[in-house]
Amino acid sequence: MAQTRGKALGQWLVVALLIALLSGAQAVVICNVETSRLNLCRAASTGRHPPPPSRRCCAVIRRANLPCLCRYKSLLPAAGINPRNALALPGKCGLRTPRRC
Structure with a gap:
């Protein structure tokens, strides 16, 4: 039960951080990436037919701890x-998407 509460609290923390990111608040580091840098990949991860990721987006993806980020995919x-x-971004940036992602 405590583990479930901890996981839920962690998920709500990430949602709060994402909201802060979108509102222009100061960056926080999650999974080796400053949350403010995630905006570099926003265009490539939204909409029905997103454009390819930019070089700057791929640089963010390469620095990120991808297995760590995968834990937060349900919050996206x-x-x-x-x-x-x-x-799809890691593959488009020449990386492998973690298997359990």
Whole structure:
């Protein structure tokens, strides 16, 4: 039970951080990435037919701890990000998407 509460609290923390990111608040580091840098990948992870990721977006993806980020994929829709598009970014940047992602 305590583990479930901890997981839920962690998820709400990430949602709060995503909201802060979208409102322009100061960056926080999650999974080796400053939350403010995630905006560089926003265009490539939203909409029905997103453009390819930019070089700057791919630089963010390369620095990120991808298995760590995968734990938060269920929270992406709350920030207006399409999880399928977001999970395609590593492949589009020449990386492997973690298997359990």
